[in-house]
Amino acid sequence: AQSVTQLGSHVSVSEGALVLLRCNYSSSVPPYLFWYVQYPNQGLQLLLKYTSAATLVKGINGFEAEFKKSETSFHLTKPSAHMSDAAEYFCAVSIYGGSQGNLIFGKGTKLSVKP
Amino acid sequence: DGGITQSPKYLFRKEGQNVTLSCEQNLNHDAMYWYRQDPGQGLRLIYYSQIVNDFQKGDIAEGYSVSREKKESFPLTVTSAQKNPTAFYLCASRGQGKGTEAFFGQGTRLTVV
Numbered sequence: 001a002q003s004v005t006q007l008g009s010h011v012s013v014s015e016g017a018l019v020l021l022r023c024n025y026s027s028s029v030p031p032y033l034f035w036y037v038q039y040p041n042q043g044l045q046l047l048l049k050y051t052s053a054a055t056l057v058k059g060i061n062g063f064e065a066e067f068k069k070s071e072t073s074f075h076l077t078k079p080s081a082h083m084s085d086a087a088e089y090f091c092a093v094s095i096y097g098g099s100q101g102n103l104i105f106g107k108g109t110k111l112s113v114k115p
Numbered sequence: 116d117g118g119i120t121q122s123p124k125y126l127f128r129k130e131g132q133n134v135t136l137s138c139e140q141n142l143n144h145d146a147m148y149w150y151r152q153d154p155g156q157g158l159r160l161i162y163y164s165q166i167v168n169d170f171q172k173g174d175i176a177e178g179y180s181v182s183r184e185k186k187e188s189f190p191l192t193v194t195s196a197q198k199n200p201t202a203f204y205l206c207a208s209r210g211q212g213k214g215t216e217a218f219f220g221q222g223t224r225l226t227v228v
Binding site: 009032034036041042043044045046049051052090092094095102103105106107108 | 156163213217220
């Protein structure tokens with residue numbers, strides 16, 4: 001069965017520091033992977049997605065993620081955090097059928113950015 | 116502009132009442148989804164529909180009902196059977212293909228008073 005795990009429900013970094021949000025997936029077939037961002041009281045917005053083209057995927061707002069098959073990971077990074085990056089981030093994997101409606105989301109990681 | 120619209124943004128319900136949350140999309144997507152979001156629990160799937168006049172239960176369908184009479188619309192009714200309806204509700208739509216992303220509405224915050 002396919003699943004996705006986000007390590008750390010809350011991550012805190014200083015402004016200007018590296019952001020690293022972890023996502024590991026479980027899939028018996030090549031996965032399609034997504035990172036979304038959610039600001040308070042808003043919907044989710046796509047940051048980037050992996051669809052088996054390049055393993056290093058660049059997204060909006062300076063974020064990028066690297067697909068590592070050997071580690072079954074798709075961690076999200078940004079070299080230098082900005083105050084506006086404070087939000088909740090969700091990793092998701094696309095699956096075949098199932099009760100999840102074809103998309104499985106992780107439980108989310110809330111990012112805090114300290115001045 | 117294409118997008119997905121949820122209304123209202125805030126909704127208050129008295130105990131024992133049914134309420135309906137609206138979700139409309141003009142992206143021509145076949146699939147639509149309803150999620151419930153509670154603090155620390157991520158997104159939990161309530162119902163989804165992959166084609167008009169057909170829908171499937173997600174993980175927490177009890178106390179909810181949906182309809183899909185038009186491709187553009189996927190309203191969610193929170194019934195009086197839902198014992199703890201206070202939450203943030205998100206609607207999403209998605210095109211065909213496993214590599215396509217879901218597009219989300221801005222959410223409806225439902226509060227029981």
